[in-house]
Amino acid sequence: MNNKPRIGVYVCHCGINIAKTVEIDPVTEYASQLPNVKVARNYSYMCSDPGQLLIREDIEKEGLNRIVVASCSPRMHELTFRKTLAEAGLNPYFLEMANIREQCSWVHEDVEEATAKARKLVASSVAKARLLEPLEEKEVDVEPATLVIGGGIAGIQAALDIANAGFKVYMVEKTPSVGGTMAQLDKTFPTLDCSACILTPKMVDVASHPNIELMTYSQVEEITGYVGNFEVKVRKKARYIDMEKCTGCGICAEECRLKNRIPSEFDVGVGKRSAVYLPFPQAVPAKYTVDPERCLFLTRGKCGESPKCADACPSQAFDFEQADEMVEFKVGAVIVATGFDVFDASRKPEYGYADYDNVLTALEMERLVSASGPTGGKIVLGKGDEAYTPKDIAFIKCVGSRDESVGNEYCSRGCCMYTAKLAHLVHEKIPDANVRIYYMDVRAFGKGFEEFYDRVRREGVRYIRGNPSEIFKRGDKLVIKVEDTLTAKALEDEVDLVVLAVGLEPRKDVREIIDLLRLSQSGDRFFLEAHPKLAPVDTATDGVYLAGCAQGPKDIPDTVAQAKGAASSALILLSSGKVKVQAQIAIVNEATCRSCGYCVEICPYGAIEMVEANRMGHIVSVARVNEALCKGCGACVAGCFSGSIQQKSFKDAQILPQLAVLGVK
Amino acid sequence: MVDLDKLRTVAKETVSRDDVKYLIGWSQGTFGYRVSPHFVKTPQEVDSLTFSPLCSNNLATYLTLTEKLPVPRGEEPDTRKVALMVKGCDSRAVVQQLIEQGITREQVYIIGCPCQGVVDLQKVDEKLGEGVEPAQASWENGQISFQLPDGKTEAFPREDVLADKCITCRYPNPVLSDILLWDEVEVWGSDDYEDVKELDSKSPEEKWAFWQDKFSSCIRCYSCRNVCPMCYCEDCILDRLNPTWMFRSNNVVENTAFQVARAFHLAGRCIECGECERVCPVDIPLMKINRKLYKEVREKYEFEPGLDPESKPLQASYRPDDEEDFIL
Numbered sequence: 001m002n003n004k005p006r007i008g009v010y011v012c013h014c015g016i017n018i019a020k021t022v023e024i025d026p027v028t029e030y031a032s033q034l035p036n037v038k039v040a041r042n043y044s045y046m047c048s049d050p051g052q053l054l055i056r057e058d059i060e061k062e063g064l065n066r067i068v069v070a071s072c073s074p075r076m077h078e079l080t081f082r083k084t085l086a087e088a089g090l091n092p093y094f095l096e097m098a099n100i101r102e103q104c105s106w107v108h109e110d111v112e113e114a115t116a117k118a119r120k121l122v123a124s125s126v127a128k129a130r131l132l133e134p135l136e137e138k139e140v141d142v143e144p145a146t147l148v149i150g151g152g153i154a155g156i157q158a159a160l161d162i163a164n165a166g167f168k169v170y171m172v173e174k175t176p177s178v179g180g181t182m183a184q185l186d187k188t189f190p191t192l193d194c195s196a197c198i199l200t201p202k203m204v205d206v207a208s209h210p211n212i213e214l215m216t217y218s219q220v221e222e223i224t225g226y227v228g229n230f231e232v233k234v235r236k237k238a239r240y241i242d243m244e245k246c247t248g249c250g251i252c253a254e255e256c257r258l259k260n261r262i263p264s265e266f267d268v269g270v271g272k273r274s275a276v277y278l279p280f281p282q283a284v285p286a287k288y289t290v291d292p293e294r295c296l297f298l299t300r301g302k303c304g305e306s307p308k309c310a311d312a313c314p315s316q317a318f319d320f321e322q323a324d325e326m327v328e329f330k331v332g333a334v335i336v337a338t339g340f341d342v343f344d345a346s347r348k349p350e351y352g353y354a355d356y357d358n359v360l361t362a363l364e365m366e367r368l369v370s371a372s373g374p375t376g377g378k379i380v381l382g383k384g385d386e387a388y389t390p391k392d393i394a395f396i397k398c399v400g401s402r403d404e405s406v407g408n409e410y411c412s413r414g415c416c417m418y419t420a421k422l423a424h425l426v427h428e429k430i431p432d433a434n435v436r437i438y439y440m441d442v443r444a445f446g447k448g449f450e451e452f453y454d455r456v457r458r459e460g461v462r463y464i465r466g467n468p469s470e471i472f473k474r475g476d477k478l479v480i481k482v483e484d485t486l487t488a489k490a491l492e493d494e495v496d497l498v499v500l501a502v503g504l505e506p507r508k509d510v511r512e513i514i515d516l517l518r519l520s521q522s523g524d525r526f527f528l529e530a531h532p533k534l535a536p537v538d539t540a541t542d543g544v545y546l547a548g549c550a551q552g553p554k555d556i557p558d559t560v561a562q563a564k565g566a567a568s569s570a571l572i573l574l575s576s577g578k579v580k581v582q583a584q585i586a587i588v589n590e591a592t593c594r595s596c597g598y599c600v601e602i603c604p605y606g607a608i609e610m611v612e613a614n615r616m617g618h619i620v621s622v623a624r625v626n627e628a629l630c631k632g633c634g635a636c637v638a639g640c641f642s643g644s645i646q647q648k649s650f651k652d653a654q655i656l657p658q659l660a661v662l663g664v665k
Numbered sequence: 666m667v668d669l670d671k672l673r674t675v676a677k678e679t680v681s682r683d684d685v686k687y688l689i690g691w692s693q694g695t696f697g698y699r700v701s702p703h704f705v706k707t708p709q710e711v712d713s714l715t716f717s718p719l720c721s722n723n724l725a726t727y728l729t730l731t732e733k734l735p736v737p738r739g740e741e742p743d744t745r746k747v748a749l750m751v752k753g754c755d756s757r758a759v760v761q762q763l764i765e766q767g768i769t770r771e772q773v774y775i776i777g778c779p780c781q782g783v784v785d786l787q788k789v790d791e792k793l794g795e796g797v798e799p800a801q802a803s804w805e806n807g808q809i810s811f812q813l814p815d816g817k818t819e820a821f822p823r824e825d826v827l828a829d830k831c832i833t834c835r836y837p838n839p840v841l842s843d844i845l846l847w848d849e850v851e852v853w854g855s856d857d858y859e860d861v862k863e864l865d866s867k868s869p870e871e872k873w874a875f876w877q878d879k880f881s882s883c884i885r886c887y888s889c890r891n892v893c894p895m896c897y898c899e900d901c902i903l904d905r906l907n908p909t910w911m912f913r914s915n916n917v918v919e920n921t922a923f924q925v926a927r928a929f930h931l932a933g934r935c936i937e938c939g940e941c942e943r944v945c946p947v948d949i950p951l952m953k954i955n956r957k958l959y960k961e962v963r964e965k966y967e968f969e970p971g972l973d974p975e976s977k978p979l980q981a982s983y984r985p986d987d988e989e990d991f992i993l
Contacts, residue, residue: 592900594899596765597766597981598765598980600981601977619742653907656908
């Protein structure tokens with residue numbers, strides 16, 4: 001490839017997307033006059049088959065060795081045209097794209113000026129094309145295993161799909177049991193399936209599947225490496241109970257001196273547990289865990305004469321000396337299914353969640369109506385003699401969603417329907433209850449949603465359009481101050497129970513995952529997908545996929561669908577066995593490297609390390625780029641004082657002539 | 666108090682060590698009030714070492730300036746330490762070099778000289794006339810006294826003859842040293858960047874005119890770059906021909922390009938030793954640029970270079986809450 005540059009320029013009309021504002025013929029004519037340009041053509045859609053054929057034919061007939069396509073953004077079609085070049089036997093990196101659509105025709109109206117700009121853009125691409133160098137695409141092997149972080153329904157589904165396809169899965173769950181939020185729900189909308197009944201079989205499958213290694217009560221500590229070759233370190237936290245010996249009989253929890261004194265996480269505080277606990281009866285694995293922050297023996301070193309739990313254990317499973325265990329393994333792909341937090345209702349003080357016992361969040365209500373909940377499914381408030389069944393019940397929707405004042409502009413997508421479901425369940429359990437729902441809008445967009453919403457309204461649930469401004473106590477009752485915006489009337493509604501339909505939020509510990517995997521967040525603080533439409537489960541980090549509410553609020557069907565999508569993406573990677581690594585990577589000129597290591601700190605992918613080099617007999621430390629890890633982002637290039645790092649295809653010597661044509665020195 | 670006997674004793678012990686290649690200190694110069702850097706290789710040479718208000722030179726620059734000659738085949742490179750005498754400001758240069766791995770801690774033995782401020786020779790010349798014969802100076806009770814060649818002694822209040830950087834100095838004591846030659850001095854300075862604020866208050870046009878005037882006189886001798894302890898790339902990007910970031914012609918456009926590139930390469934790295942401004946033969950107030958960037962970095966990122974060898978370099982570190990309101 002030492003021949004003189006023979007450049008072909010192809011100007012695309014993109015239908016009228018470009019042709020409407022840029023005069024194609026003068027641009028093509030101008031391009032044909034540029035030095036080294038042998039052919040300049042235009043075509044209505046360069047990305048179409050005939051368009052690509054033009055390029056291939058010219059490469060063969062005219063002996064072209066550099067191609068400039070003036071069309072859309074390279075993000076759109078650079079890969080398309082690289083393939084075209086490769087098919088014609090040319091190194092795919094002899095392609096340069098001039099973006100005359102997004103950066104020209106779409107943003108300008110004046111035809112004359114837009115045409116002049118298109119000319120300049122083409123000329124600058126031609127200037128760079130002359131200096132392009134052939135690059136080699138390297139391949140690395142893929143470790144045939146996947147790490148799934150999070151054991152909710154998203155993680156469970158993804159893990160099962162991958163395991164069923166015959167690949168190893170490591171599932172890491174932070175809490176003592178898999179199941180996630182779905183396990184806490186009573187019924188699911190709109191079909192009213194029993195949530196636990198459809199979930200528990202899958203939980204059991206995860207634990208018993210020969211291809212799945214389940215690590216509950218564990219945390220991912222470190223992930224290094226790159227697509228196909230991630231090295232993972234997991235901390236298995238001490239349960240103070242021998243998993244092999246524990247039979248899950250529960251005698252220990254009965255004996256615990258703190259029995260029924262600790263708010264249960266699973267029952268979101270509505271129920272109580274012991275310091276040694278099984279989160280819920282169907283928990284998987286059905287093994288008990290000692291809460292190290294509550295257990296008297298672990299916190300004070302003393303629990304009566306001796307811990308009653310350990311004494312009572314028939315299988316002597318207790319081991320208070322147990323320490324955290326570190327596990328290391330390699331995987332090819334990572335699926336992030338870390339889920340969400342529900343909105344903390346005390347951030348809307350006007351609703352009195354923190355002040356009144358009979359203001360509940362929907363998740364608390366969910367536990368209250370659940371047959372497996374602390375009240376056995378009876379909706380009863382108050383304790384002992386003061387227990388009562390609420391008759392007037394109000395739901396308030398969009399608490400913490402669609403609300404700029406708390407920083408959540410998005411719709412949480414599930415609350416409309418779970419509110420309808422809870423209203424239905426309330427009606428079922430308290431037939432004479434008066435249920436009303438205060439709402440801004442009702443979004444019943446999914447399959448069977450509108451029908452369910454209709455059904456609930458026919459059952460007598462009143463929907464009142466209005467956003468309550470305040471809740472306060474008057475006597476035994478709670479008063480909701482609200483304006484019915486359909487009749488423009490101010491109301492004061494006296495009720496026994498208020499249920500806040502709290503929205504979904506990114507997890508509070510989201511930062512940990514970001515730091516582990518260098519993920520990005522979108523404006524709503526959920527994880528950012530690689531493309532909102534065409535790559536919704538991928539992330540900017542190759543080999544890392546998203547599933548479930550970690551990426552944004554979703555209901556169960558959407559979560560499962562996305563989990564299957566993430567599993568499929570991981571499987572494509574695992575089954576291909578090889579992965580191509582970025583060719584336009586950064587390279588270090590070790591002769592001029594000043595050893596400062598700024599690039600090491602700057603690199604967001606951990607792709608650069610300092611190594612020893614011999615410089616005329618002196619041992620110096622110089623930067624070296626790991627070719628498999630480098631993503632070609634160029635951050636190190638910009639940070640290098642001595643200009644010792646250059647990015648292939650974007651070298652200073654290639655970019656400066658390109659800029660010079662645009663009229664910048 | 667400055668104790669020259671102690672200084673020479675320590676120097677003698679240091680150069681006698683097997684793991685020390687040589688010692689860099691100051692000695693009486695041959696012209697007027699100037700001192701010169703002194704490379705001591707044997708114990709016999711220590712007697713000419715000195716420390717006085719005339720010791721402006723930041724010797725830290727020699728740590729990286731020293732040419733590394735090719736090691737003949739079969740021989741091992743000399744990896745012994747360099748012993749270095751430092752004032753407060755000089756020590757910050759050493760620390761900054763450590764931060765950015767220009768040197769390693771094992772390569773240097775730091776002899777700390779707490780300093781009461783060095784003189785600005787221009788101010789001295791104005792008071793005493795430009796001396797030709799070697800002369801000496803010393804700190805005495807808040808004054809700086811000059812022992813003139815004719816045997817007379819003249820003393821001035823410190824503030825009258827101190828370099829500007831010393832009047833506002835906040836770090837007169839070495840921030841890092843292996844041995845301290847005498848007691849630390851009391852910190853006298855505080856720095857509110859009055860001079861920077863003054864220039865800042867002007868309009869962009871006025872500032873541009875000011876700098877164009879200054880840069881038009883630059884002769885691109887590169888003294889500022891050569892004396893700077895932070896400018897030590899093996900191969901300066903501004904020297905390269907392909908691609909050419911800065912052309913060789915001496916005009917205000919290229920001079921500006923040079924000075925701007927240098928200023929930005931020093932943002933968050935300049936430790937305010939003021940050597941660039943001291944050596945500039947055409948008196949460009951270079952510290953006005955460096956101090957402007959120093960002030961911005963200090964205010965925006967709560968970062969000061971050259972204080973903690975364990976800190977991450979500014980340009981290579983990131984906090985999620987870093988200010989970015991200046992990014993369009």
